[in-house]
Each structure stands twice: as structure tokens, then as C-alpha cells.
Amino acid sequence: xxxxxxxxxxxxxTTPSSLASVAQAKPERNGTNSAxxxxxxxxGIHAWFGKNHVLxxxxxxxxxGSVTALIGPSGCxxxxxxxxxxxxxxxxxxxxxxxxxxLDGKDVYAPGVDVTKIRLQIGMVFQKPNPFPSxxxxxxxxxxLKLAQLKVDNKDDLLEECLVRAGLWTEVKDRLxxxxxxxxxxxxxxxxxxxxxxVRPQVLLMDEPCSALDPGSTLRIEDTIRELSxxxxxxxxxxxxxxxxxxxxxxxxxxxxxGPGEMIEVARTSEIFSQPKDQxxxxxxxxxxx
Amino acid sequence: MSTxxxxxxxxxxxxxxxxxxxxxxxxxxxxxFAFVAVTEMKGKLAYALxxxxxxxxxxxxxxxxxxxxPAAKDAVVSTFVSLGAVLTVLPMLSILFTVIKNGLxxxxxxxxxxxxxxxxxxxxxxxxxxxxxxxxxxxxxxxxLIMSVPIGILTxxxxxxxxxxxxxxxxxxxxxxxxxxxxVAGLFILSAxxxxxxxxxxxxxxxxxxxxxxxxxxARTSExxxxxxxxxLREAGTALGGTQWRTVAMxxxxxxxxxxxxxxxxxxxxxxGETAPILLLTGGGDKVNPNPFNGSVGSIPYYIxxxxxxxxxxxxxxxxxxxxxxxxxxxxxxxAARSLxxxxxxx
Ligand SMILES: Nc1ncnc2c1ncn2[C@@H]1O[C@H](COP(=O)(O)OP(=O)(O)O)[C@@H](O)[C@H]1O
Ligand SMILES: [Mg+2]
Numbered sequence: 001x002x003x004x005x006x007x008x009x010x011x012x013x014t015t016p017s018s019l020a021s022v023a024q025a026k027p028e029r030n031g032t033n034s035a036x037x038x039x040x041x042x043x044g045i046h047a048w049f050g051k052n053h054v055l056x057x058x059x060x061x062x063x064x065g066s067v068t069a070l071i072g073p074s075g076c077x078x079x080x081x082x083x084x085x086x087x088x089x090x091x092x093x094x095x096x097x098x099x100x101x102x103l104d105g106k107d108v109y110a111p112g113v114d115v116t117k118i119r120l121q122i123g124m125v126f127q128k129p130n131p132f133p134s135x136x137x138x139x140x141x142x143x144x145l146k147l148a149q150l151k152v153d154n155k156d157d158l159l160e161e162c163l164v165r166a167g168l169w170t171e172v173k174d175r176l177x178x179x180x181x182x183x184x185x186x187x188x189x190x191x192x193x194x195x196x197x198x199v200r201p202q203v204l205l206m207d208e209p210c211s212a213l214d215p216g217s218t219l220r221i222e223d224t225i226r227e228l229s230x231x232x233x234x235x236x237x238x239x240x241x242x243x244x245x246x247x248x249x250x251x252x253x254x255x256x257x258x259g260p261g262e263m264i265e266v267a268r269t270s271e272i273f274s275q276p277k278d279q280x281x282x283x284x285x286x287x288x289x290x
Numbered sequence: 291m292s293t294x295x296x297x298x299x300x301x302x303x304x305x306x307x308x309x310x311x312x313x314x315x316x317x318x319x320x321x322x323f324a325f326v327a328v329t330e331m332k333g334k335l336a337y338a339l340x341x342x343x344x345x346x347x348x349x350x351x352x353x354x355x356x357x358x359x360p361a362a363k364d365a366v367v368s369t370f371v372s373l374g375a376v377l378t379v380l381p382m383l384s385i386l387f388t389v390i391k392n393g394l395x396x397x398x399x400x401x402x403x404x405x406x407x408x409x410x411x412x413x414x415x416x417x418x419x420x421x422x423x424x425x426x427x428x429x430x431x432x433x434x435l436i437m438s439v440p441i442g443i444l445t446x447x448x449x450x451x452x453x454x455x456x457x458x459x460x461x462x463x464x465x466x467x468x469x470x471x472x473x474v475a476g477l478f479i480l481s482a483x484x485x486x487x488x489x490x491x492x493x494x495x496x497x498x499x500x501x502x503x504x505x506x507x508x509a510r511t512s513e514x515x516x517x518x519x520x521x522x523l524r525e526a527g528t529a530l531g532g533t534q535w536r537t538v539a540m541x542x543x544x545x546x547x548x549x550x551x552x553x554x555x556x557x558x559x560x561x562x563g564e565t566a567p568i569l570l571l572t573g574g575g576d577k578v579n580p581n582p583f584n585g586s587v588g589s590i591p592y593y594i595x596x597x598x599x600x601x602x603x604x605x606x607x608x609x610x611x612x613x614x615x616x617x618x619x620x621x622x623x624x625x626a627a628r629s630l631x632x633x634x635x636x637x
Contacts, residue, residue, distance in 0.1 A: 088525060091525065132545070134541070134544035134545050143540070144530035144531060144532075147536050147541075148531035196529075
């Protein structure tokens with residue numbers, strides 16, 4: 001397995017202490033009780049693709065109302081891990097998993113659980129912006145309600161609220177009836193965030209949401225993430241150390257040494273960037289990897 | 291002060307290039323003319339052949355002189371490529387031209403609002419009409435569409451979305467089915483449905499055979515279209531709490547709409563002029579038959595066949611007119627389907 005940090009350029013120009021100061025510059029948060037629910041925990045998650053064991057024994061607690069960044073070289077299983085959380089992993093033929101994902105204390109893999117309800121509670125934003133091409137901007141935002149056959153009293157209010165929270169309202173409020181494909185990449189990604197918010201998830205999973213975007217859009221989305229984290233639990237996969245430092249309260253470092261990916265350590269983001277406990281974490285966050 | 295820039299196209303052909311091309315064409319034309327006049331060769335085909343060879347040689351020589359051997363090869367290859375395009379288009383234009391030329395004399399004012407119940411094919415052109423055939427063909431196509439579109443698209447959905455255990459064998463069968471000769475489909479309905487069950491001609495019998503012919507076209511084209519829809523969209527739909535089928539219905543199918551419409555158009559094109567099963571199953575008829583489930587019904591292919599068989603000059607003109615009407619009808623169906631699908635997309 002090739003293990004090269006993908007954003008070498010950003011990292012080599014950054015000293016660990018400056019990342020740590022970025023991480024410390026934002027208000028300290030432990031996760032708040034204003035968020036709904038008691039949170040999300042994973043217990044002993046393993047994952048396989050066919051016979052290929054790609055993820056081993058991941059135990060992570062995501063405090064309600066906090067942002068957790070998952071970092072690590074590509075191929076170490078970050079995407080696979082977050083896809084086990086909202087049960088998207090099972091869509092891949094030959095996929096298997098072990099362990100428990102506890103949402104408010106209940107295992108999402110327990111028999112009899114309605115998997116579509118789980119995905120309503122745990123929303124997801126993908127790496128590539130993927131607005132629905134046959135729908136207008138407005139229809140895109142509200143598409144989750146139709147897909148899940150949910151009723152709301154006032155669609156217009158919900159539409160505006162979601163677009164405002166995703167930081168897109170002022171840019172699109174005059175063209176809600178045009179197609180999402182006419183937006184820029186960054187706007188499309190914020191549209192996808194708005195779409196995920198409309199079904200009011202308590203957890204939002206984001207898999208490298210900014211990797212296809214320009215720096216301006218990236219900063220806007222980071223602002224959005226900070227604002228959203230007051231009311232929901234956010235898990236974000238990122239290859240950008242700066243981004244992890246800027247947006248996350250906690251950071252977990254994943255690594256695969258040829259075998260299945262493992263979680264090396266998890267701690268407050270400021271600690272990961274200033275005094276990581278594991279030598280491999282330090283090597284990775286300082287760009288001295290491999 | 292800013293200088294005013296005028297938009298230019300430095301890559302466009304200069305007048306001298308155009309002049310040279312024109313010269314090559316003219317010279318090749320002249321040469322083919324002269325060559326045919328001097329030698330034993332005769333006919334349009336000879337002109338075309340000599341023209342083509344002369345054109346290829348001349349443009350290659352010019353290219354060689356100005357830009358060397360690679361350019362000469364390039365010129366020869368592009369000549370061959372154009373020849374391919376010409377060879378494809380020529381027969382079609384020729385057919386179109388023949389149908390229009392021979393069909394126009396058969397058109398008259400009463401053509402589309404009379405049937406042949408009061409006339410025979412050998413009567414003067416201005417008597418009778420093809421109302422019965424047009425309505426019959428439209429009925430056949432409509433019934434076949436009602437049956438084959440759902441079956442064809444559901445088959446495609448099974449292959450692309452369910453990806454069940456039988457996807458492989460079904461894909462194979464569908465491909466094999468697209469090679470079924472139409473007469474076989476006709477005989478099958480004749481022996482499996484018409485003789486044992488209905489014991490009589492009807493539009494329904496004809497459209498059953500057409501459905502058999504249409505399903506493989508629709509299923510295969512739809513499958514290809516659905517495979518082009520990015521998986522991201524399916525994942526996004528499911529991640530928003532949609533079940534697989536709501537995601538397919540709300541996201542995958544709308545995204546594939548114009549492609550699916552193309553599949554349906556291709557299906558209609560496959561069957562609109564189909565004759566063999568129609569002869570076996572619909573019984574013809576010279577009167578408009580409003581009941582699609584009972585009684586023999588006319589259709590344009592049947593009318594053409596019957597008129598050609600009658601043999602008199604009037605009858606043969608009628609047949610050409612029928613061909614012309616059929617072509618126009620298929621063309622109108624295409625345009626309608628196209629504009630329907632694109633209007634919904636750009637809503
Ligand atoms: N659809 C798949 N089929 C088979 N193997 C896969 C699939 N997706 C990912 N993998 C494998 O699983 C491992 C983890 O991949 P992934 O979770 O995408 O890593 P990351 O997101 O950290 O880059 C990799 O070795 C990858 O090759
Ligand atoms: Mg990934």
C-alpha cells in the first residue's frame with residue numbers, strides 16, 4: 001500500500017506549532033448539550049471488501065455538538081469507516097463489517113432497524129458535489145423530504161433556513177427555480193450540504209467535502225461547518241491539516257501499515273498538532289511521513 | 291488608450307487554402323469527366339470512382355509538396371473518412387429522393403380523410419385514401435408502446451439497479467431476442483395466441499408480435515442509458531433516506547429521461563414499418579376499425595403491400611404515396627418525442 005500524505009504541499013510549508021496555534025485559536029468546545037441526542041459511538045468496527053480486511057477495530061466516541069476530523073493517508077479506510085456509520089458500506093457488493101455503531105445508545109445495525117430512518121438521522125456530504133441534475137435548486141434542497149416521504153408545514157421556510165445555514169441563500173435566492181448544474185463547484189457543494197440539512201439529521205458525515213473546491217469556497221464551507229456544529233455532530237474526513245486545525249474540536253489519526261487501517265490516536269485537535277502521543281501521528285501531521 | 295482588438299480566427303482556412311481545395315475538386319471533376327469520355331467506362335458510378343481517386347491523389351500530392359509525407363498520408367486518410375460518410379448518406383438520400391419523387395403524385399386532398407372501403411387500388415388516384423391505414427398503424431404502434439415500454443424499461447432496471455442473479459442470462463437472452471426475425475415473432479403469436487385463443491385477426495394480435503420485436507431494442511438502449519447515470523446520484527439519494535426504488539423513480543429515471551426517450555424512439559423505428567407479422571396477424575382491411583381488440587385492421591405497410599400486388603400504375607403510385615406517408619409519420623413521431631423529452635428537462 002502506498003502511503004503518501006496527499007496534501008504534502010500544504011503541510012511542508014506549515015510547522016506543527018503553527019497548526020497547533022490555529023487549532024487553539026478557535027473557542028474551546030467540548031460539545032454542548034444544546035445538540036439533540038446523546039451522540040454517536042462506534043465499538044470495534046471492522047470492515048472488509050471481499051476477503052480484503054481494510055479496517056480494524058475502530059472505537060471512537062463523537063460527542064454531540066462537536067466536530068471530529070479524521071485524518072490519515074489515502075487508502076487507510078477513512079471513507080470506509082464513515083460509510084459504516086450511516087450504513088452506506090453495505091451497498092458495495094462483497095462488503096462486510098463487524099462491530100457496533102451506537103446512535104443515542106442504539107446499534108444502527110441491530111435487526112429490525114429501519115435503515116432509511118438511520119440515514120435520515122445521519123446525513124452525508126460526498127467528496128464530489130452531486131446535486132440532482134433533473135431538479136431545480138429549490139427541489140434539490142427539499143429532495144430528501146420527498147425521497148423519505150416526510151411532510152413539513154412550511155416548505156419555503158425550510159428551504160430558506162437550510163440555504164441560509166449552508167451559506168448559500170444570498171447567492172441563490174433569486175434563482176431557486178434554475179437547475180443546480182448552473183452553480184459553481186463550491187456552490188454545488190453548499191447546495192448538497194443544504195440538501196442534507198433539510199431532513200434535520202443529528203449527525204453529518206462529510207467525506208473530503210472541500211477536496212474538489214477552490215480556497216474561497218473551502219473557507220465558506222468551513223465557516224458553515226463551525227456554525228452547524230452548534231446543533232449537530234459533525235465528522236469530517238480531510239487531507240488538509242490546516243482545515244482539520246481550523247474546524248475540528250477533535251482529531252483522529254488513521255493509518256494502515258499494509259494491513260487493515262487502524263486508528264492510531266484520537267485527541268483534542270490542539271493536542272494532536274502540538275503534542276501527539278504517537279510518533280507516527282507526529283510524522284504525519286508534520287509532513288515527515290513515509 | 292486601449293487599442294481596439296478585432297476578433298480573429300488565425301486557425302481558419304485562408305482564401306488561398308479554399309481556392310486550392312476548390313481547384314482540386316474542379317480538376318478531379320474535370321478529370322473524371324474526361325477519363326470516362328475517353329475510356330470504355332460508363333455510368334454515374336464510374337464518374338464517382340474516378341473523381342474519388344483523382345481527388346485523393348491530388349490532395350495528397352498538394353499536401354506532400356507543401357508539408358511533406360505525414361501530411362500526404364493525413365490527406366489520404368481524411369479522403370477515405372469522407373468517403374465513408376458519403377457512402378452512408380448517399381443511399382439514404384437516394385431512398386428519400388425516390389420515395390418523395392414517386393410518392394408525390396399519389397398525394398391528393400382526400401388522402402388522409404378517406405379509407406379504401408369504397409375504392410380499389412386500381413381506381414383513379416383521387417378516389418379513396420389511407421385513413422384506415424394511418425389509424426391502423428397508429429393503433430398498432432400505440433398498443434405496442436403500452437406493452438413494450440414498461441417491460442423494456444423494467445428489464446433494464448433489473449439489469450442495472452437490481453443486478454440480480456439472473457442479470458447475466460437475461461442480458462444474453464435480450465441480446466439474442468433482438469436478432470429474432472419478425473416473421474418468427476408473427477408466427478409465434480399466430481400459433482400461441484391467435485389460433486388457440488382469439489381465433490380472429492385484430493390490432494392487438496399484430497401489436498403483440500411488434501411488442502416482442504420492440505422489447506429488446508428498448509431494454510438494451512435503456513440499459514446503456516442507465517449505466518451512464520453516475521453512481522454518485524444513487525448514493526446521494528439513498529444517503530438522504532430514500533429507499534432504492536424511490537431513489538430510482540425520483541432521481542435515476544428523471545436524470546435518464548432524454549436517453550430513455552431515445553430508447554423508445556429507436557423501438558418505434560424498429561416496428562413502425564414492420565410488415566411480415568402484420569400480414570400474418572392483422573388481416574388487413576380497407577375500412578377504419580375503431581376496435582383494436584377485434585376485427586381485421588389496415589396498416590400502412592399492409593396497404594403498400596396490397597397496392598404493389600395489385601400492379602396497375604395507379605396502384606403502384608398509391609403504394610409509393612403510402613411509403614411517403616409512413617416516412618413522414620415516423621418523422622413526426624421522432625420530432626414529437628424529441629421535443630417532449632427536451633421540454634421536460636429544460637423546464
Ligand atoms: N468499492 C471498493 N471495493 C473494494 N475495495 C475498496 C473499495 N473502496 C475502497 N476499497 C479499499 O479499501 C481501502 C480503504 O479505502 P478508503 O476507505 O476509500 O480509504 P480512504 O478514504 O482513507 O482513502 C483501500 O485499500 C481501498 O483500496
Ligand atoms: Mg476516501
